[in-house]
Amino acid sequence: MEVRKITVIGTGYVGLVSGTCFAEIGHEVTCCDINEEKISLLRQGNMPIYEPGLKELVHKNVSEKRLYFTSNIAKAIQAADIIYIAVGTPMSQTGEADLTFVKQVAKTIGENLNGYKVIVTKSTVPVGTGRLVASLIRTHSQSSQPFDIVSNPEFLREGVAIQDTMNMERAIIGASSEKAFQIIAEVHKPFNTKIVQTSVETAEMIKYAANAFLATKLSFINDIANICERVGADVTKVSEGIGLDKRIGHQFLQAGVGFGGSCFPKDTAALHHIAKTYGYDFKLIDAVIETNFNQRVFFVEKVEAALGSLQGKIISVLGLSFKPNTDDMRYAPSLDVIPLLREKGAIVKAYDPIAIEEAKKHIGYQCTYFEDLYETIENADACVILTDWSEIKELDLVKVKSLLRKPIIIDGRNLFDLNTMHEHDFMYVSIGRPVVRTKTPIQDAI
Incomplete structure (x- = not known):
């Protein structure tokens, strides 16, 4: 060489x-x-x-x-x-x-x-x-x-x-x-x-086409998740079932609170602008972008439905970066979810193992930041999950339940098994799956 x-x-x-x-x-x-x-x-x-x-x-x-x-x-x-x-x-x-x-x-x-x-x-x-x-x-x-x-x-x-x-x-x-x-x-x-x-032009288009296609898969499965919730189906099993088809594949079929990061949001928007510039109405990419933003709004509505009014409620937000193993905050779901929670009167406690300093640059002091996971959860009315960090996946659910004022978790990443959450007696709201209710009714609006 x-x-x-x-x-x-x-x-x-x-x-x-x-x-x-x-x-x-x-x-x-x-x-x-x-x-x-x-x-x-x-x-x-x-x-x-x-x-x-x-x-x-x-x-x-x-x-x-x-x-x-x-x-x-x-x-x-x-x-x-x-x-x-x-x-x-x-x-x-x-x-x-x-x-x-x-x-x-x-x-x-x-x-x-x-x-x-x-x-x-x-x-x-x-x-x-x-x-x-x-x-x-x-x-x-x-x-x-x-x-x-x-x-x-x-x-x-x-x-x-x-x-x-x-x-x-x-x-x-x-x-x-x-x-x-x-x-x-x-x-x-x-x-x-x-x-x-x-050619140079083809290589430039390949990058946009690849990211737009992956973003489309994510928005598609999130729309399917929203339908699953209405008909009583489980989107995780839907994803597994369709992902076994080699023509579809299992990657980028994880329903959640929406995609973020440095690529998908700006590249879908840029491809939309390219199409518009050259006189093509790219309706599919419009829908991808709209679905992604709506997913965050729907998520906050889930939090509100679980707690009733959010005025004065303490919400523990776990995960600030757009994905685990990075401190990148670009277009992270937390950038939309936390302000929406605050608009509804919630008091937000936030945790991230890496991204707190970066988050402060974007979110400012709309929330109180914690470096200890369980301190973030303590005395909260509900726990909200936005990033699938390993530390969050490995939560001690017994300890979490003892720290929360109410055993309520709203999970934007579908981290936990529904039966497990039922056994631990949580009210567990996830994406595209049936709501798990506590054995002893708690005051909630769902």
């Missing part, structure tokens, strides 16, 4: 994980960012994000002199053979992807182009961004140095991002030339993955 000098611009989840893994397979990698504070933290060995195993892998590759961090982006560009663009593309007010950071990077690359380089977009971007990046580089380049454009979208799952990179299912490489394709394909060979060669 030829060792390449790779510069990764952007040190968020995608950039930091990808750069570290490229170093791990033997390349010389420089991760850079305009945020000098973030670079300073990384140089000190402190991670700006929580991702299992990342800190150890960064330390290893820094000590073995394959991984470097800098805020001198110009110098990093000039030293590289391959430049990865891994900056954020957040959702704008109109729903389209905001390409401000991508454009800034393209301009900087153009200003510092000093020889042939392969410019790779790792960020999730709309179709046509590759052409835009190429145009901006040419506009801002002081010379006629050659370069090629590649779209190489990521498919990382937060919480297992390193595993997903080192054992990637596929590498989509949309290249503007055969030479660029061969270079990026060679970089990916140590990952022992299926390599798919496409």
Whole structure:
């Protein structure tokens, strides 16, 4: 394998994980960012994000002199053979992807182009961004140095991002030339993955199509769950039954309080905007987005139905991040559920094993934060579950019942068996399953 000098611009989840893994397979990698504070933290060995195993892998590759961090982006560009663009593309007010950071990077690359380089977009971007990046580089380049454009979208799952990179299912490489394709394909060979060669535009569309399809599966099963509740069926068994069909598969068929994170919400919105821009009415994606938001509203209605009025009621919220094993709060269900509970007069106590500091930036002090799981539950009128952390899955139900004012759990992740909750004499409200009632009636509105 030829060792390449790779510069990764952007040190968020995608950039930091990808750069570290490229170093791990033997390349010389420089991760850079305009945020000098973030670079300073990384140089000190402190991670700006929580991702299992990342800190150890960064330390290893820094000590073995394959991984470097800098805020001198110009110098990093000039030293590289391959430049990865891994900056954020957040959702704008109109729903389209905001390409401000991508454009800034393209301009900087153009200003510092000093020889042939392969410019790779790792960020999730709309179709046509590759052409835009190429145009901006040419506009801002002081010379006629050659370069090629590649779209190489990521498919990382937060919480297992390193595993997903080192054992990637596929590498989509949309290249503007055969030479660029061969270079990026060679970089990916140590990952022992299926390599798919496409045009730049096709690669850009693959990323959006993949995320939109998975989001559709989640919204579909949540709609099925809502019907199950009305007809007395159990959505977990429905999911199991349909998931055994190989054409459907069992993944992303877990009913819950709705999807969040850095990808599905903004990518479905961006795909909707792309379709609208090109004159196509994408009704299915509209329904996916609407179902996902409604699921959070319905969940709060479940809490209110279980307790009657929420005015002055103490609610224990377990889990703040959008999924376990990450501190990522982007579009997390808690960001909608907690304000809705507060609007109805509830007093909220909140727990998360990792994401409290990040949650404070988004939720502020609409709730009281606790680092101890059982202290969060103590003296609450009901317990609400939003994230399926292992600590929450392993709750001591006997202890929980002794701490709650009323034995009421409203579970947005379907963590517990219905028979188990009946045996422990809880009122247990989950998603798409029959309500479990206490043997001794409690004052509730369901």
